[in-house]
Amino acid sequence: MAGLSWEDAEDIGLALYEKHPTVDPITVRFTDLHKFVMELEDFDDEPTRSNEGKLERIQMAWYDEYQENQ
Numbered sequence: 001m002a003g004l005s006w007e008d009a010e011d012i013g014l015a016l017y018e019k020h021p022t023v024d025p026i027t028v029r030f031t032d033l034h035k036f037v038m039e040l041e042d043f044d045d046e047p048t049r050s051n052e053g054k055l056e057r058i059q060m061a062w063y064d065e066y067q068e069n070q
Helices: 009-019 030-039 052-068
Strands: none
Touching (some): 009 052, 030 052
């Protein structure tokens, strides 16, 4: 099975919520978000393939998980 890539915003958002359940994703800077994604065990994509749009989609997916579980 292939690992997560920058295109997997929903799955990454869920993984980030599971790893950081008390962090409000809206407060996370994109530089830190990039680092958090790269640290995910299942993430398997090139660091340079990210961009602002992809990070924003990931942040919103994470925020949706965060909101649903508050």
